[in-house]
Amino acid sequence: MASEAAxxxxxxxxxxxxxFTEQVVEHVREYIADLKDERQWNSAFSQSQDQLIAAAKKVRKEIQEGKAAPLDIETL
Incomplete structure (x- = not known):
């Protein structure tokens, strides 16, 4: 059954x-694809929170121990 919005x-x-109908349909297709991509990104990001926290703690520890060097963007 179609929703009220549909x-x-x-x-x-x-x-x-x-x-104009074709243009609107194409825009809606792109918008829906963007929404799906964003939902996938949010899902992947939320599932990686523990790993990101662990990596941040490791880097913080390395900085405190003097093992980390500043990133020189010019050499990338």
Whole structure:
């Protein structure tokens, strides 16, 4: 069953000339793809929190022990 939002969008598209309809559909496709990518990123990021915390603690310890050197961006 279609949601109210989907029905609203369909009604809005019915009133547009076909050339504009195609443009809107393409924009919606891109927007949905972006939303899916963002959801994947957020999921991956949330699952890696423990690893990121551990890495930050390790770096902090290395800095305190004098084992870390500043990053020279010019040499990259």
């Amino acid at each position: 029905i609203t969008i369909a009604k809005m598209l019915e009133n547009l000339p076909e050339q």
